[in-house]
Amino acid sequence: MITFKENEPYSPIKYVYEVDNILYKGKSQFQELLVFESPDFGRVLALDNIIQLTERDEFFYHEMLTHIAMHTHPNAERVIVIGGGDGGTMREVLKHDSVKKAYLVEIDKKVVDVSREFLPFVSSKLDDPRVEIHYEDGAEFIKKIKDIDVVIVDSTDAIGMARALYSEEFFKNIYNCLSEDGLYVTHSESLLFHREMTIEVQNTLKKVFPIVNLYSFAIATYPGNWWSFAIGSKKYDPRTPNKPPVKNTKIYDEEVHAWVFLPKKLFNRIMNKEVKW
C-alpha cells in the first residue's frame, strides 16, 4: 500500500493504491522513479510519487493529448513531443501515416530507459525509424528548430522543472518553431481541483496564439479527474477534425473530437469566474 501525495498543484484528496510488487525504484538527476504492479491497474509509473500512467487507463490520457491536435492539422509531417519519455504519446503520434519526423525531447533519459524495460505497452514504438530522441530541455530544443506542424507537451504537473513549460516566453518560442498552420497542445491540470491554473494557461496562451481553446476528459488516476487540455492554433479551429480518424484508437473518433470541447456558455462561465467550486 503506497500513498501518493500531490502537493503542488495541490490535491485535496490523497489517492491510495494497492501494490502487488515493486518492479523498479530508482533516482535520476531529476526525479524519483517508481514502477509497480497493481492488482487493479496493471503496471503503474510514478515520478516523485505522482502517478504518471497506469496500464489500465493510460490510453485515455494519451489519445486525448495527441489526437485532437493531430486530427485538426490535415497533414502533420513534423511533430515534437516534449516530455513523454514513457512513449505513450509517441505511440499515438505514429498512428498518423502523415508523420515523417517525430522528435521526442525528454530531459530525463532514465524515464525512457525504465519505460523501455518495464512499460512496453507505451514504449513499444520508440524504435520506429521516424523517431529521433533528444535528451535535453524541451524549452531549449524548440529555439533551434523550425517548420514543426504539431508540438505536444506531455510533462509532469506544472511545478518544479515543468513550470517553465507554461510561461509566455515558452509559448512564444513554441509559436516561432511552428509552421504557419501549426498547433500546440498541453495538459493543463484538473478543472475541478486546479481551475485557476487551467484558466491562467488559457489566458497566457491567448497572448501568443490567435486561436486558443480548452477540452477535457475524465481520468480516474489523475487528481481531480476532470482533466483539461489547452490547445493553441495558428490557423485551424481545433473543434473540427480535418482528416479521417486514424485506426486503432480506443476512445478517439470524430464524434469524440467535437464532444470533448466544453459547451460555449459553460466554458465562458468558468473562464469569467462566474461559476466556481
Added chain:
Amino acid sequence: MITFKENEPYSPIKYVYEVDNILYKGKSQFQELLVFESPDFGRVLALDNIIQLTERDEFFYHEMLTHIAMHTHPNAERVIVIGGGDGGTMREVLKHDSVKKAYLVEIDKKVVDVSREFLPFVSSKLDDPRVEIHYEDGAEFIKKIKDIDVVIVDSTDAIGMARALYSEEFFKNIYNCLSEDGLYVTHSESLLFHREMTIEVQNTLKKVFPIVNLYSFAIATYPGNWWSFAIGSKKYDPRTPNKPPVKNTKIYDEEVHAWVFLPKKLFNRIMNKEVKW
C-alpha cells in the same frame, strides 16, 4: 485523516480526506452517519464511510441527477425523489415552478434529521409546502401511487439495501407509477470503475422502458469519477430539453443538457463491450 474504503461496488483507489472537525457521528437502524468539516471541501456527509456529498462540489451531482429528466418533461407537476434524504436533489427539483407536489421517500429519517441540522446548503428547501416526506422504503411507496411525471432515485451505491432499486421488478413498478409521458432517472456508478454495472443497468432498463439512455459527468468525490446516470423515458427523447432552463443552476443549461450524453459511436462501443479498461 480518515480513509474511506469503497468495497462494493469495488473502488481500486482509496480516497483519503483531511478532517478538521467531526460535527456528527452516529448510527441509525440502517447505516453509520458521519458529518465532518474538511479544509478543502467544506462540510462532508458520509454514510457507512462512503462519501455522499461535499459542500464544495455537491451541485455537480445534484444538478446532473435532477435537471436532465426535469427539463425533458415539459411540465413536471408530480415528482418523487427516492432516497436523497440530504435534500440536495429536492432543492433542484423545486427550482421548477411547474412542480405542484414533490414526495421525498427516504427510508432513514436520521439522514434527513442530520442534514437539517448540519447541512443547510442542501436541506434548506425541505420545508417547502410542496414537499411531502415519507419515511419508508421507496420500492414499496411507488406501488401505491400513480400519475407521477418524474421519479428520481438518489440512492447510495448499488449495494445492500440500495441493490433492490436496480432490479427489473423495481423498474416495472416505477414504469407503472409514471404518467404516460413520465421519466425515471438514477445514477449508475462510475463508467471507469464499474462499467459492467453501468451496462447492466442500461440493459435491464431496456426491458421496461421504450427509450433508455446514459449520460455522464466527472465528479471528483465519487470513486472512478466519470459518473454515469441512467434514464428511462416513456415518450420524450431525453437528449433534448422541452422547456427553457431554470434559473440559479451552476452547471446545467440547455447546452450542457445535450453535451452530457455520450457520442453515439463511443456509447455503442462501450455498450457492446468493444472497448474496455
